[in-house]
Amino acid sequence: MSALLELRGLRKTFGRGHGALPAVRGVDLDVERGETVGVVGESGCGKTTLARMVAGLTPVTDGLISFDGSTLDGSSALRENRRRIQMVFQHPAQSLNRRMTVGAMLAEPLRLLAGVPKSETAGRIEEMLGLVGLDPAFRSRRPRQLSGGQQQRVAIARALMPDPDLVVLDEPTSSLDQSLRGRMISLLRRIQEVRGVSYLFISHDLGTVRRIADRVAVMYLGRIVEIARTRELFEDPRHPYTKALLSVAPTMDLDRVRERIILEGETPSPTDLPTGCSFQDRCPMVFERCRQEAPVLAAVGSYRSAECFAVAPTSDA
Amino acid sequence: MPAESQSGASERFVPPRIDGGATARSLVSRKPLAVVGMVILAVYIVLAAVGPFFVTDPVATDPPNALLAPSLEHPMGTDNFGRDVFARAVHSARLDLTLGILIAMCAMVIGSAVGVVAGYWGGAVDETLMRLTDIVLAFPGFVLALILVAVLGNSTLNVGIAVTAAFVPYFIRLTRAQALSERELEYVDGAKLAGNRSARVAFLHVLPNSLQPSLVTATLVAGWAILTVSGLAFLGVGIKPPTAEWGVMVSEGARDIDAGHWWTSFFPGGMIVLAAMAFHFIGDEFGGREA
Amino acid sequence: MTLLEVAGLTVGVTRSPTSILANVSFSIPAGKIVGLVGESGSGKTMAALTIMGLLPDGIEVRSGRVRMDGRQLMDPANLTLRRRSEDMAMIFQHPQAALNPTMKVGRQIARVFSLQQGSGRSEAMSQSIEMLRRVGIPGATRVAQAHPHQLSGGMCQRVMIAMALACRPRILIADEPTTALDVTIQAQIFDLIRDLVAETGAGVLFITHDLAAVAEMCDSVTVLFGGQVMEEGSRDDIFRRPQHPYTSFLLDSVQQEVDPDVVEAGVDFELVGCRFGHRCRYAWEACGEVPDLFSVGAGHRSACFLHTVGENRVGTS
Numbered sequence: 042m043s044a045l046l047e048l049r050g051l052r053k054t055f056g057r058g059h060g061a062l063p064a065v066r067g068v069d070l071d072v073e074r075g076e077t078v079g080v081v082g083e084s085g086c087g088k089t090t091l092a093r094m095v096a097g098l099t100p101v102t103d104g105l106i107s108f109d110g111s112t113l114d115g116s117s118a119l120r121e122n123r124r125r126i127q128m129v130f131q132h133p134a135q136s137l138n139r140r141m142t143v144g145a146m147l148a149e150p151l152r153l154l155a156g157v158p159k160s161e162t163a164g165r166i167e168e169m170l171g172l173v174g175l176d177p178a179f180r181s182r183r184p185r186q187l188s189g190g191q192q193q194r195v196a197i198a199r200a201l202m203p204d205p206d207l208v209v210l211d212e213p214t215s216s217l218d219q220s221l222r223g224r225m226i227s228l229l230r231r232i233q234e235v236r237g238v239s240y241l242f243i244s245h246d247l248g249t250v251r252r253i254a255d256r257v258a259v260m261y262l263g264r265i266v267e268i269a270r271t272r273e274l275f276e277d278p279r280h281p282y283t284k285a286l287l288s289v290a291p292t293m294d295l296d297r298v299r300e301r302i303i304l305e306g307e308t309p310s311p312t313d314l315p316t317g318c319s320f321q322d323r324c325p326m327v328f329e330r331c332r333q334e335a336p337v338l339a340a341v342g343s344y345r346s347a348e349c350f351a352v353a354p355t356s357d358a
Numbered sequence: 359m360p361a362e363s364q365s366g367a368s369e370r371f372v373p374p375r376i377d378g379g380a381t382a383r384s385l386v387s388r389k390p391l392a393v394v395g396m397v398i399l400a401v402y403i404v405l406a407a408v409g410p411f412f413v414t415d416p417v418a419t420d421p422p423n424a425l426l427a428p429s430l431e432h433p434m435g436t437d438n439f440g441r442d443v444f445a446r447a448v449h450s451a452r453l454d455l456t457l458g459i460l461i462a463m464c465a466m467v468i469g470s471a472v473g474v475v476a477g478y479w480g481g482a483v484d485e486t487l488m489r490l491t492d493i494v495l496a497f498p499g500f501v502l503a504l505i506l507v508a509v510l511g512n513s514t515l516n517v518g519i520a521v522t523a524a525f526v527p528y529f530i531r532l533t534r535a536q537a538l539s540e541r542e543l544e545y546v547d548g549a550k551l552a553g554n555r556s557a558r559v560a561f562l563h564v565l566p567n568s569l570q571p572s573l574v575t576a577t578l579v580a581g582w583a584i585l586t587v588s589g590l591a592f593l594g595v596g597i598k599p600p601t602a603e604w605g606v607m608v609s610e611g612a613r614d615i616d617a618g619h620w621w622t623s624f625f626p627g628g629m630i631v632l633a634a635m636a637f638h639f640i641g642d643e644f645g646g647r648e649a
Numbered sequence: 650m651t652l653l654e655v656a657g658l659t660v661g662v663t664r665s666p667t668s669i670l671a672n673v674s675f676s677i678p679a680g681k682i683v684g685l686v687g688e689s690g691s692g693k694t695m696a697a698l699t700i701m702g703l704l705p706d707g708i709e710v711r712s713g714r715v716r717m718d719g720r721q722l723m724d725p726a727n728l729t730l731r732r733r734s735e736d737m738a739m740i741f742q743h744p745q746a747a748l749n750p751t752m753k754v755g756r757q758i759a760r761v762f763s764l765q766q767g768s769g770r771s772e773a774m775s776q777s778i779e780m781l782r783r784v785g786i787p788g789a790t791r792v793a794q795a796h797p798h799q800l801s802g803g804m805c806q807r808v809m810i811a812m813a814l815a816c817r818p819r820i821l822i823a824d825e826p827t828t829a830l831d832v833t834i835q836a837q838i839f840d841l842i843r844d845l846v847a848e849t850g851a852g853v854l855f856i857t858h859d860l861a862a863v864a865e866m867c868d869s870v871t872v873l874f875g876g877q878v879m880e881e882g883s884r885d886d887i888f889r890r891p892q893h894p895y896t897s898f899l900l901d902s903v904q905q906e907v908d909p910d911v912v913e914a915g916v917d918f919e920l921v922g923c924r925f926g927h928r929c930r931y932a933w934e935a936c937g938e939v940p941d942l943f944s945v946g947a948g949h950r951s952a953c954f955l956h957t958v959g960e961n962r963v964g965t966s
Contacts, residue, residue: 083831084803098547128551136544140566146552153553189689199552218688218858223902245831248861248903289836291861293903295888303840304833308787 043110044071045239046095046207051104053090062312064090066263067104069338072207077233077240079254079271081247081286085308087263088243089131092211095241096128109206124154127200131212133192137184143170143195144180147202154203165202172235173198174228190221194228201232209241214249222246226253247290251275256344259283262311262319265338269345279341279352281326318349326351395639398632406452413445416602425619435621437607438614439600447626449602454633457518458584462576464522469529470565470572476530477537477568478560484534491527499524500586507595517596521586525579529572536568574641581637588630604630652852653677653700653737653820658713660695660704660876667920668711669695670876671939677820677852682842684867684884685856686899692876693856694742697822700854701739702730717820738818742825744805748797754808755781755793761815780811785837803830810838817849824856839866860903864888869948872896875924878942882949892951895925923952931955 053065065087072078082088093099095106097113106113108122127150130136138146147166151157157165167177173194184192193213200208210229214222226249232238244250250257251271258268259282267280278284285302304323315321318331330350338348420440428435434443476484494502499521506520540546541564549563588605590596597603599610604626611623654676661668670692677683687693698704700715700722710728714721717737723730741747749757758777762768768776774793781789784807797805806829813821823842827835843866845851855866863870863884870887872879872895880893891897922937923929929936935954942950943957 083833084801093547096547096551098550123551123553128547130544130548132544136548138545138549138563138567141563149549149554150552196548199548203553219860220688220858220899220902223904247832286832290832291835291839291859291865293861293864293888293900295864295885301836303836310787 043107045074045076045109046070046072046241047105047107048091048095049105049107051091051094051106052102053087053094053099054102060312063263063314064311065094068260068263068265070258070265070268072239072241074206075233075237075239076256077242077254079242079244079250079257080260080265081244081250081257082260083245083286083308085262085311086260088245088260089211091260092128092209092241092243095207096126096209097123098128124150124203125206126209127203127205127207128209128211129193129196129200129213132216133189133196134184136196137192137199139184141183142180143182143184143187146195146199147180150199150202169198169202172201172232189217190225193217193225197228197232201236201238204236205238207239207241209243211243212245213242215244215246222249223252229253247275247287248292259286262308262314264319264348266320266349267345267347268338273345279345280347280349281324281351282320283347285325320349389643391639392643395636395643398636399640402451402455402633402636405448406455409448410452413448414442416441416446416449417600425614425617425622427619428621434625435619437611437622438619443607443622443625446602446607447604447629450604450607450626451629451633453514453597453601453603454584454588454630457514457521457587458580458633458637461518461522461525461583461587462580464518465525465579466529466572466576468522469526470533470569471561472526473530473533473572474537474560474565474568477534478541478564479556480538487530488534491530494524494527495531497524499582500589503586503590504593504595507590512596512598514597514601517587517590520596521583521590524586525583528575528579532571532575533565533568536571537564540564540567574644577637577641577644581634581641584630584637585634650679651676652679652718653854654714654716655696655700656714656716658696658699658715659711660692660699660708660713661711663707663709668876669708670699671924673713673873673876673878675871675878675881677854679819679852680846680850681868682846682853682855682866684863684870685854685873686858686860686863686870687873688858688899690875691873693873694824695876696873697739697824697854697856699730700822701737703739736819737822738813738816738820739822740806740810740813740824740826742828744802744809745797747809748805748812750797753794753796754800758793758808758812758815761812765816777811777815780815781808784808784811784814784841785834786811803834806830807834807838810841814841814845817845817851819849819851820854821845821851822854822856825858826855827862828857828859835862842866860888860899872899877924877939878952879925880949880951881942882946882951886946886949890946890949892945892949892956893953894929894931894955896951898928923954 048068048070051065051068052063055062055064068091070078080088080091090099094101108126113122144166147169148162151162151165152159166180170177170179175191175194179191179195187195197213214225217225229240230253233240240253242250242254254271256268257271257274258265259280260266261282267274267278267283274283275287278287285304288299288302302325309315309319309322317333317335318324321327321331324331328351336348336350338346341347341352418441420436423436423440424438426432426436432442432444434447436442472487476487502524503520506523507516510516510520546559546563549559554563587596588603588608591603591605592609594609597606599606607626608623611626614622656674658670658673659668660670673696675683675685685693685696695708699710704710710723712728713723714725715723715730748754755774755777758780759773762773762776763770778789778793781793786792786804786807792800792804797808800808806826810826821842827838830838842853846853855863857863867884869881869883871881872887872893874895879895880887880891887896888900891900923940926932926936940952940954942952945951945956
């Protein structure tokens with residue numbers, strides 16, 4: 042059986058001509074049923090654009106998104122799958138309509154997507170509020186009467202309302218205090234256990250991704266440079282960019298001895314990429330071949346791939 | 359039981375938001391002019407609502423008692439037909455206030471609906487609508503209303519339509535600008551994902567969130583509309599004598615000033631100024647700041 | 650040597666009996682980085698604003714002392730800051746508010762060099778560009794010619810950090826300085842702050858909710874909750890031997906599986922007695938009083954009545 046979500050050669054270019062900005066440059070990625078795939082990367086790496094394309098909010102420039110065996114291309118296919126792919130956004134306060142009550146917000150997807158009759162919405166809303174850890178009384182509140190954590194719980198509830206198969210989470214915890222992040226992760230895990238939903242979890246926070254993802258993809262300048270099972274990626278990163286990223290991420294482990302790899306230079310502008318590997322100017326392992334041809338994501342051992350000549354066993358594999 | 363911090367307000371402290379430390383201060387000290395405006399407006403509304411039941415017929419003439427100076431019996435005097443100026447002013451309060459508020463509301467409803475279409479969809483629709491409003495805005499509102507009444511014909515209804523049309527572009531502009539920034543916010547994407555089609559997103563989600571500046575402007579426009587309506591009447595366009603209307607009264611009374619009979623035009627004129635000012639104070643003080 | 654000392658600081662909302670900071674004390678020695686940790690609403694930013702004399706309208710100092718080099722900074726009579734020391738610089742959480750919107754960022758930093766070191770115009774400008782480069786800004790020469798509104802939030806943050814470092818302050822107050830930044834940039838900024846401390850012996854007050862950043866950066870830590878100091882000690886004390894239930898709670902929420910339904914939000918606290926009382930699993934009658942800071946080790950103090958009954962170790966369960 043094919044994976045729930047399959048991305049093949051997915052591209053997004055904003056604008057045209059000289060100023061064209063390639064935000065996502067050919068991404069292949071699978072998300073299995075019930076799996077959580079984390080996508081990490083720094084600002085401007087294209088992770089949010091990727092998320093929005095999967096959720097159908099940004100049109101795809103090139104490539105394929107296939108969901109549960111059928112290709113999403115036309116807007117009609119997208120509409121059918123609207124119920125099955127939902128998204129949670131980064132800014133909880135901004136992602137809720139400030140003039141609507143929580144109950145009205147949660148009722149919308151039920152009626153518009155799932156076709157649930159009005160008489161049944163109240164019960165479903167109450168049940169959902171319970172699942173996300175909110176009291177039923179929250180139904181009549183408006184966003185400004187809620188704390189940031191509560192707002193994000195409402196946003197998660199709204200995304201789950203139509204009973205989706207995949208929820209795209211775009212930095213769902215980064216605007217929350219650290220002590221709340223742990224709770225949000227536990228909550229998402231519990232929902233996954235109850236509902237069997239898959240997550241595509243986008244974040245720049247390595248610690249958070251480590252705690253929730255089954256597999257992690259690292260993005261740099263619009264491409265996935267490494268993908269592996271979470272544990273393997275964090276314990277034994279292969280791509281030089283992943284290594285650098287992990288080496289500088291702060292940790293509470295006072296005993297950890299590590300060599301910090303501070304990357305030299307600057308992230309090149311996506312509008313003016315060098316020939317060859319896009320990481321070449323900052324890479325401590327760069328050699329001649331990297332300046333001439335671009336590496337592709339190649340298998341390194343089982344279940345993991347890296348986009349680097351220095352780690353992949355010759356790219357013809 | 360799953361329960362988050364249900365702020366048990368009695369025993370726990372929730373820090374106040376520090377938006378200007380406004381919480382403790384009353385409306386009077388924060389927005390004194392708005393309070394003045396509201397008091398004036400309240401008096402007007404009472405006058406307009408119940409006043410007409412207590413005063414004499416505003417159009418019944420009484421030539422023997424023409425041009426009496428203000429007295430206890432005639433607090434604002436009588437005009438050259440012997441009609442009680444106070445009675446006429448009270449009756450016209452009802453007409454002018456109703457017109458002003460109705461015009462502002464109609465202009466806001468039409469303008470914000472068109473504005474959200476332009477702002478949310480953008481593109482060619484937006485371009486066309488914006489050029490049209492540019493053309494309309496090129497004329498001073500008063501002149502435009504004058505031309506429209508001339509075209510539509512003299513009647514109270516036509517004055518209302520003409521003045522509304524003159525103010526609609528302001529609301530289009532305001533709502534469009536607000537909708538342009540609103541549509542970038544995540545809740546719009548959230549609404550799309552919840553299954554809303556474009557029209558629902560625009561009118562049920564973006565529009566209610568884009569109304570704040572228009573609501574403020576509507577207050578100002580109500581004042582301007584009263585000025586415009588009575589201004590037109592003063593010029594003899596639209597509402598005609600012997601209808602009791604402030605503009606008509608000022609126009610008629612203007613002839614008596616030379617003879618020293620100032621009250622026939624002074625009181626209705628003052629009522630116009632006060633009404634416009636009241637609306638202006640309220641709109642101005644609440645403008646730009648979310649209360 | 651203690652550079653800055655804050656003692657018994659109590660700050661409240663005008664005409665409201667409650668205090669945002671209640672009897673808060675901490676000190677910043679030369680050449681050390683002191684962490685001030687807490688969730689949103691814990692009053693950590695208020696503490697910084699008080700020291701800088703930047704309290705907003707409606708917030709007043711009720712009591713306390715602020716001393717720099719043993720000199721009183723705060724007028725004891727009317728509790729206003731007598732004169733903001735030129736030796737202090739602050740990095741704000743929201744950089745846009747702290748930059749002059751009408752001046753090119755390069756000029757803003759150059760002005761600091763002109764004022765401090767009497768550099769000539771062109772020399773100051775090249776120092777300014779060099780400083781922008783040091784905080785990791787790509788295309789520093791170009792960015793120097795930009796106005797703040799033309800830059801992204803992360804970029805503005807780095808500009809402000811560059812400006813603060815250009816002052817070569819003796820006390821640097823950093824309020825969530827890297828919350829909005831990527832980890833590779835965060836690592837560069839952390840290095841810059843460490844360099845400043847190493848080169849000039851400056852003291853740093855590092856305000857954050859990110860415990861990993863604290864573990865990475867700070868020599869000593871003060872933990873705040875609801876405006877009360879919960880615990881203070883060296884970095885090792887706090888992370889290895891936490892004594893206060895709140896500190897343990899905070900560490901747990903980052904490191905371990907937590908119950909997603911547990912009360913969240915750091916914005917509400919008890920009005921009487923220990924402010925952590927309602928969330929504390931050890932709470933008992935004694936907690937209706939405000940606990941003193943009990944000494945629980947050398948330089949390690951914790952404000953909890955548990956320490957009076959010989960129950961010295963709360964542990965991280």
